[in-house]
Amino acid sequence: MEAASHKIFVYDQIRVFFKHTDYHGYVHPYNYLEWMSYTREAYFQDLVPNFLELCQRNIKMVTAETEFTPLQDAVFGDRIVVKIYSENVKRLSFDVLFEFSGGQDGVLLGKGRQRLTFLDADTGRPARIPEELKSVVLLYEKKKTEHTESGGDQGRVAD
Incomplete structure (x- = not known):
């Protein structure tokens, strides 16, 4: 197995509570959409030094x-780990990819994707990705030829 040429951001702060489960005790898929937003924000806040200042600018990030895509069920008490990386980084947009794993054996629970684009708040027209953000996103970009199962740098530190 070949090592990935991109970095992987790992977020391990998600715990499944009763409120996340349905009548049968399984995590309802809509929770993953919310967790994608949480982990994406952690990714940017931890890795982009001036992310809060970027959010105050007239260039706005839009999902x-x-x-x-759910693959396995998670249940009450599970701890969920999310691996995050990027793909399709262009001038105006990029994709953030999420791999959720958990349970006793760390099984792959599901995969998610968000396409982020940027708009000028004054004109409503598309805008370029701010360079401070793009430089970080490029470090975590998975090229189309890489396999998801590949290793790579894992951890909260962006060395």
């Missing part, structure tokens, strides 16, 4: 698409 244009969101999708999630």
Whole structure:
């Protein structure tokens, strides 16, 4: 197995509570959409030094698409680990990819994707990705030829 050429951000702060489960005790898929937003924000806040200042600028980040594919069930008490990386980094947009794993054996629970695009708040027109953000996103970009199962740098530190 070949090591990934991109970094992987790992977020391990999600715990499944009763409020996340349905009548049968399984995590309802809509929770993953919320967790995608939480982990994406942690990714940016931890890795982009001036992310809060970037959010105050006139260039706004917009989630244009969101999708999630469940693969296995999670239940009350599970701890969920999310691996995050990027793909399709262009001038105006990029995708953030999420891999959720958990349970006793760390099984892959599901995969998600968000397409983020940028708009000028004054004109409403598309805008370029701010360079401070793009430089970080490029470090975590998975090239189309890489396999998801690949290793890579894992951890909260962006060395």
